[in-house]
Amino acid sequence: MRVKIYHNPRCGKSRQTLQLLQAQGVEAEVIEYLKTPPGAEELDDILQKLGMEPRDLMRKKEAVYKTSGLDDKALGRQALINGMVNNPVLIERPIVIANGKAAIGRPPEAILTIL
Numbered sequence: 144m145r146v147k148i149y150h151n152p153r154c155g156k157s158r159q160t161l162q163l164l165q166a167q168g169v170e171a172e173v174i175e176y177l178k179t180p181p182g183a184e185e186l187d188d189i190l191q192k193l194g195m196e197p198r199d200l201m202r203k204k205e206a207v208y209k210t211s212g213l214d215d216k217a218l219g220r221q222a223l224i225n226g227m228v229n230n231p232v233l234i235e236r237p238i239v240i241a242n243g244k245a246a247i248g249r250p251p252e253a254i255l256t257i258l
């Protein structure tokens with residue numbers, strides 16, 4: 144089974160989720176998405192696997208959400224995706240991809256449903 148985790152090592156939930164994967168015997172590909180953000184196509188694919196719209200995956204309390212104008216309700220799907228690609232700090236974390244599905248590790252145990 145191929146598993147990816149979009150990880151931020153400074154985030155407690157992200158670290159807990161990675162530890163949970165390791166405790167399950169899963170060797171995941173760790174993508175530090177702040178250093179290597181997903182492209183627009185990859186992020187769109189992740190959103191589809193999550194069954195979410197872009198704004199649902201955004202960390203709206205980050206300052207850049209408002210300062211970059213991403214709080215504008217008139218923005219379409221592609222503009223919001225591009226906003227996350229350009230400002231990866233806006234992407235909710237951690238995201239785990241496994242078995243053609245995705246889950247957000249909030250709480251970390253939420254990822255167990257896709258393993």
